[in-house]
Amino acid sequence: MNLIDLRSDTVTQPTPAMREAMASASTGDDVYGEDPTVDRLERVLAARLGLEAGLFVPSGTMSNLLALMSHCERGDEYITGQLFHAYKYEAGGAAVLGSIQPQPIEMEADGSLNLERVAAAIKPDDFHFARSRLLTLENTMHGKVLPLDYLAEARRFTRQRNLALHLDGARLFNAAVRLGCDPQAITRHFDSVSVCLSKGLGAPVGSVLCGSEALIGKARRLRKMLGGGMRQAGVLAAAGLYALERHVERLADDHEKARLLGDGLRSLGYRVEPVQTNMIYLQVGDRAASLKAFCAERGIRITAAPRLRLVTHLDIQPVHIEPILQAFAEFAEAQHQIAVE
Ligand SMILES: Cc1ncc(COP(=O)(O)O)c(C=O)c1O
Structure with missing residues (x-):
């Protein structure tokens, strides 16, 4: 059965076209800094985000960890x-691995962190406390897009409070496509x-951590320490470059499929949260x-999951929407029958 x-996502x-790009990629030993395709991916993405440098890593988890360990010291x-990925998951x-203390706080309904609550969590400069160094945000967060004016406010706040600001932008391009903005409108903060x-x-496979030359230099050393130095990784980077060239604008299709699915489920009587990007x-x-x-x-x-997440993506076709809604309709009907029997 076709699943x-x-x-x-x-x-x-x-x-097939991505596989072709991978098969024909030029490669070299990236630990020696000799893989031209990895080098290109890092440069292309950093430039696109308006940041100085990039680092290709195997996963989003490693990318976030390298950011935390590069911004923060032990203690x-x-x-x-x-509920942020970089804390909970x-x-x-x-x-x-970093001897860095997390200070999680409850998030707001729109996926942001209330900056007054953040302020209250910052520790005074006193030897009893860990040193508060960094604030992390996530965008999109559970499919929700953080407003640009909130990001500007978070930037001002972190500057005033001497904190660095990291974004887990696992789905940064979903946010940019939804807002119809250049990704730099988000990343510049x-x-x-x-x-x-x-x-x-x-x-x-793969994520890219972007930041200043100094930060990425630090992260490169830590990546090696964590076993994330890869050799002829150009075959993987080629897939990333292909995706950046061909798969960004099409995210709007995923958002549209999610909207249709959300509307359909709501009309069947399911309690559906507002859909902004590719998550319902x-x-x-x-x-x-x-x-x-x-x-x-x-x-x-x-x-x-009681709060069920459904995600649309490249391999969900518009023709899939109808059978999905059909299954959920039949389930609702079966449940109703069980309830009245
Ligand atoms: C928001 C977010 N950040 C980071 C990650 C980690 O990515 P990876 O699975 O590549 O480690 C995920 C994975 O689902 C995620 O959803």
């Missing part, structure tokens, strides 16, 4: 969101930005496991 996989397969602290890497190539952009969140409560099994029987893969 419709809505679990994440990480499940996409490299397209420093980063302020972050309770990265195996505690900053604490385990940050000291460092991590971008994933293997999410909505559809490459099989809906409340399914304790029916999550049975919904997952029900969908699986119909060739549709979802996770089993």
